[in-house]
Amino acid sequence: MTASARDIIFNHSERVAPLGLIAIPGSEELGKKVNDYLVTWSREAGYDYDNFLIENECPRFSSGDGKALIKNTVRGYDVYIIADFGNYSLEYPLFGRMNRMSPDDHFQNLKRIIQAIGGKAHRINVITPILYGGRQHRRNYRESLDCAVALQELQNMGVSNIIAFDAHDPRVCNAVPLMGFDNIIPTYQVLKALFKYVNDFKMDTDHFMVVSPDEGALNRNMYYSSVLGVDLGMFYKRRDYSQVVNGRNPIVAHEYLGNSVEGKDVFIADDIISSGESMLDIAIELKKRNAKRIFAYATYPIFTNGLEAFDKAYADGKIDYVFGTNLSYRTPELLSREWFCEVDVSKYLSYLIMALNHDMSISKVIDPHQKISALLEKHKND
Structure with missing residues (x-):
């Protein structure tokens, strides 16, 4: 990224609101990589940011109940929540036994985080690389359509934008035609x-x-x-x-x-x-x-x-x-x-977040044809 692009992106007068990044449990690795890029670019642009991550926690009681805690202010922030619904490595105690977290558990944590924000944020953006329930992309006979209902639920909770990557069928966004939905292909x-x-x-x-x-x-x-x-x-x-x-x-x-x-x-x-x-x-x-x-x-x-x-x-x-x-x-x-x-893909996601935080067009980011042409030319010359 050129110095002039950084100056535009980190111009305080042009950004939507102060940027806040929330990596819910299970998405910390990706959240840290994105945060590192954002911090590096902000410092190169002359701004003294040392962290965009907002500390959070989603503890569970032994009965299975849970809650979310946000440990920093988010009032007036442009919040980006990263949720990895596919992380099955996390466990929590349930009646004396350890239970693996399912996509349902992660989705509940996402909703708990939004509840903890309590309407104080300027805007809420949800980054869900794997769409919750996304593999069931159409309804046949008497079946549920979890992904569509989940998107509607997030919209009703105040989410402004959804960023997904390579959705199984992006037409599920028709369930929320008035909410921002970007399906990114890397x-x-x-x-x-x-x-x-x-x-x-x-x-x-x-x-x-x-x-x-x-x-x-x-x-x-x-x-x-x-x-x-x-x-x-x-x-x-x-x-x-x-x-x-x-x-x-x-x-x-x-x-x-x-x-x-x-x-x-x-x-x-x-x-x-x-x-x-x-x-x-x-x-x-x-x-x-x-x-x-x-x-x-x-x-x-x-x-x-x-x-x-x-x-x-x-x-x-x-x-x-x-x-x-x-x-x-x-x-x-x-x-x-x-x-x-x-x-x-962490650098690509970081660039998307920066562009959205400053209300910049992401059409060229989504369509990388020029970059691919340059890559092919370099490969050909090598």
């Missing part, structure tokens, strides 16, 4: 990490290809193929609609549509790796078609069924790298795997 950060960790491939139609793992992920993979100037293929899931297993119709086969992948490096992008079965099935199918190397990316690498299947796939040469962001909790075991490459 495309540039992903490609930057790809060039950092893998520097021995050719980015052209003869050697590289993008493949969508299913029809739902087609748009994000279409963007990658367009900006990279390479071919796009896709798989679609053929399901058995005569039965339901674990709440969904089981997949019978992955059918491929597209040009040949023979001898090419293949990049696969999705929003989440949960069990990882679909990603591994697709990698196996691509290897059957003589693909060279497989680079998988998921914004949220949660690996609900563990890492053993990916360890075996890596050892067998079925998959080469898995990329994932630091927007949600990653286990120490995952971070230690040689096949996993982390995509740091």
Whole structure:
């Protein structure tokens, strides 16, 4: 960021209100990284800020009840609350036993923090990289639609803006058409990490290809193929609609549509790796078609069924790298795997917060086409 940009962003007369950052329990790691960037940039711009984080606590009683405490003033602040609904590593006592925190528990903590603010803040912005209930993005028959109801609840509590990353289906924002909702796709950060960790491939139609793992992920993979100037293929899931297993119709086969992948490096992008079965099935199918190397990316690498299947796939040469962001909790075991490459999005999020705090347009931040073009040109020259 140039000195002139810092001067504009940290001009006191242009900011909405003093900036306050609240990282609720489970999101402290990301909150600290964002705070470090904000402090560094403010000092470089000539302002004496040493901390934007607002100390908070969400204690739980042994009966399961809880509350939120905010230990600094937030009166008149432009507050940004970071909530990681996917962090299952936290525990709390419940009737003498330790209980893991679920997304429901994190959402309750978020609401408790908003209650503790008590309407004193100038504006409340909620940063939820993983949308609460976001995987259930549409309603069929007599089903709940938790994400839409949660968004409406936050709006009624006074939240002005929601910032999400790579939502499973961003159309859920139609539930709150009068509230700000930004769905951010960290495309540039992903490609930057790809060039950092893998520097021995050719980015052209003869050697590289993008493949969508299913029809739902087609748009994000279409963007990658367009900006990279390479071919796009896709798989679609053929399901058995005569039965339901674990709440969904089981997949019978992955059918491929597209040009040949023979001898090419293949990049696969999705929003989440949960069990990882679909990603591994697709990698196996691509290897059957003589693909060279497989680079998988998921914004949220949660690996609900563990890492053993990916360890075996890596050892067998079925998959080469898995990329994932630091927007949600990653286990120490995952971070230690040689096949996993982390995509740091904290700087990007910090820039978004700064721009919003000064009512600056974020359209160029959301659309990184120029940055990607410069990155590709640099890679080509190198």
